[in-house]
Amino acid sequence: MENLSVRIATFNVSMEARNYQSDSAQLNAAVLDQQLQSDSAQIANIAAIIQQVRPDILLLNEFDRTANPEQTIELFQQHYLNAGLNPIEFPYRYSAPVNTGELFPMDLNGDGNISRPADTYGFGFFPGHYGMLILSRYPIALDRVRTFAKFKWKDMPAALAPKINGKPFYSAAQWQEMRLSSKSHWDVPVLIGDREIHLLASHPTPPVFDGAEDRNGRRNHDEIRLWFDYISGQADYLYDDVGERGSLTEGQSFVIAGDLNASATEGDGHRVIMQQLLSHPKIQDPAPTSVGGEQARPDQQGSEYHTAAWGMRADYVLPSSDLSIVGSGVFWPALDDAQHELVKSRRASSDHRLVWVDISL
Template sequence: MGIRALAGAALIAALGTYAQADPLRIATYSPDLSRDGPGLLLRDLGRTGKKADPQIAAVVRVIAETRPDILLLTDFDWDYEGRALAAFTALLAEAGLDYPHRFAARPNAGMATDLDLNADGRQNTADDAQGFGEFPGQGGMAILSRHPIGPVTEYTDALWRDLPSHLMPPLPEDVTAARRLSSAAHWDATITVANRPLHLLAMAATPPVFDGAEDLNGRRNHDELAFWLNRLPDQAFVLAGNLNIDAQDSEGRPEALTRLMAHVTDPMPRSAGGAAAKGGVNDGQKGDPALDTGDWPDDKPPGNLRVDYVLPQKGLKVLDSGVFWPADGPLAQTALAASAHRLVWLDLEWP
């Protein structure tokens, strides 16, 4: 083979290697970065040296190991000036992760209504907020990205009663007129990657438990997912977040998730740690444990469940996917120390 042919072959090989080694990684993670009062997360993020918060350090390590290009965080306390998110982004930068673009907005979690939403005779409790929360912004959401974010369409103020074919149970008129659908938020965030728009449909749904015979939370969880059935964009999208429903093993109404699956590709992300988590209630579950993303006590329901999802629009090419849950070793301990949830990631081919 001549010199020119050798050079051409080397170039083709290099280009092939580059194309395979540079996918777009999108992840969702519920890192339990929520605290019991306003300002406490910022306090914990600011602790350094021997006083550094070990749980926060574990969260940073998990993200550093997976290195997503676009990361949706759920259960992350929001504050008016975005100081906690800025401090967290700075910690990630110290770990070698640069996220120049970020977005967060006030969630419904902890937003007071001055109504007795749960009909217990009291007002302004955590159950009376638009989404469960002791203070404004508790358990909010945030997006970190290597690529520009915007515009972002927020649907957080949409009323539950306005959803077509909603399942909201009968409620007093003043509650019906004020109750929002989102327990945290619904965002359609346009992220521009290589001059092409990608819509990140971000959400965190209420768990379909902790209610009574009226099944208010089960109905709300269903409708929070069903919301997107009328809002799927014509351009490329990825639906991501803590959907808080496992179609195989959790309580709740999985019909909306089933309908959404007709519009997306389920990459079935797996982990060795989930597959190895056996014993107790987990042994009686129907779903594949390798797909689980939540690690709860094995001796009582619900056990481990698949509740966190990254679901790309049908037609987008999935290169790889996974759940960060090593079966053993130091990183397994890191994942355990960080959160009951596991980070879920997806690699897309994005020319």
């Protein structure tokens, strides 16, 4: 039988309301729909990048979840992905609720009110802000998807609970309620012929925008650690959103994908967790590169591996060790390439780059 090459990609597309609306009072889930029904140069460039790379399975981070997700996804498909000279069709989609913008039942910032964005399970101005979306050319086993949005941080053994001056940062009641995932963690089985690959999708919180308690840095660490435990058979403690417990089944093929907001060598996060994940015996790291990334930071060692405009490797596609990798890359054209206009700024498309890996089945 002839081998089949499958391209799996992740792309933080910055298709979130604050990228289009500066007035925080006007931020809501309808902002993205309005953009998708207009002639948005930024979204057109995002579509052009996707059309150029042509992934078979694609995780989008920072794609707001709206009141009618299927309608929003169809607007993106019909008005942008199907437009131009090189249209691309994704007949299979997966979207689900995320923790961003969901009100926490207690006052987290001590201002006497429970309000967004400060008093939420995950930072956001409305439910679904900074959401996630999976697009696929291959069928998704929707009846076997697992989501972990409601898993409590306290239930992770040896969780890195935030502390200030050696004392817990969160009150006992807050800690009992706090969820680990800032958006969600999804285990999405994709069916490719007679093979099944589990796309392990997430978007951990940036390890910044906090204080000495390091609540975001510690949360980022443990959000990444969830996948480490999940693929290691060490997640008996983990329960999904319907109450089922346990790790990924031994022998299952998987790909970890997403904007992990962490690096093994740079940035403000806990680098050790990325070092551990990238060296995990069940994971292959193809370390995709680009000329554009190297040119953007010519004096920074390892800049060819960068996936974010500010100069860091933040976005990953990490296949399990049983899969055969035949190619990889970061869409970051060289400065003298005409397509560099697509990535010259966040306003042009995003402050992240699309990362892809080809596997042979």
